[in-house]
Every structure is written in C-alpha cells, then in structure tokens.
Amino acid sequence: MLEKTWRAATAVAFAAILGMGLAFAGPARAEEVVIKIENFTFNPDAVAIKAGTTIKWTNDDDIPHSVVEAETKFRSKPIDSGETFEMTFTNPGEVNYFCGLHPHMKGKITVTP
Numbered sequence: 001m002l003e004k005t006w007r008a009a010t011a012v013a014f015a016a017i018l019g020m021g022l023a024f025a026g027p028a029r030a031e032e033v034v035i036k037i038e039n040f041t042f043n044p045d046a047v048a049i050k051a052g053t054t055i056k057w058t059n060d061d062d063i064p065h066s067v068v069e070a071e072t073k074f075r076s077k078p079i080d081s082g083e084t085f086e087m088t089f090t091n092p093g094e095v096n097y098f099c100g101l102h103p104h105m106k107g108k109i110t111v112t113p
Helices: 002-024
Strands: 032-038 041-043 048-049 052-061 084-089 092-098 106-110
Touching: 032 048, 048 052
Parallel strands: 032 052, 048 106
Antiparallel strands: 032 041, 052 084, 092 106
C-alpha cells in the first residue's frame, strides 16, 4: 500500500513539474531562413516563407555585396565577406531584390499569411 501511495505521489509531482515547464515556456520562436551569397548569386534565388519569418543573407563570397528591394523599400549596407544582413517579413506579397553592387544578381521572396 505504501508503494502505491509513493508511486501516485511521484506521478502527481512529476505532472506538476511538467506543467510548470510548459507554463514557463517562452513564446514560439519565429522561423529563420538563410540565403547564401556565393559565386555572384543568391542561393536559393527564390524562397516562399510565412509572414513573420526572418531571412538572413550570409555573404560567402570574397567581395562585398548588398541586398536592395526592387522598389528600394529596404537596402542593406555593403555586406563584407562573412557578414550577414537580416530582415523580417511581416506583410504577405512578393518581394523582388537584387545586389546593389552587382545588379545582375537577383532574388525573389514570396511571403504568405
């Protein structure tokens, strides 16, 4: 009988601890997508994401590049080798962008609700 009581008490304590952990868990983290800049290309050059996602461009080339929205709604500073630029997209729609230093480099982001 004592063993059953001990097991029941242990189960209740464990459930309470699990419940506390869930109660204190922080908000869900937003997603992050990485686009590599390499060999004078954005890789991948087209991505589809959900609103609230952050895109991180990482320059893996040995010269600077930049990220410029086609209508210049945003523009990064020159991103040197090994540096990054991040942007969070909250509004659904299509975002076309290019490298401000090498305009033949182009990319597209499709943001869904």
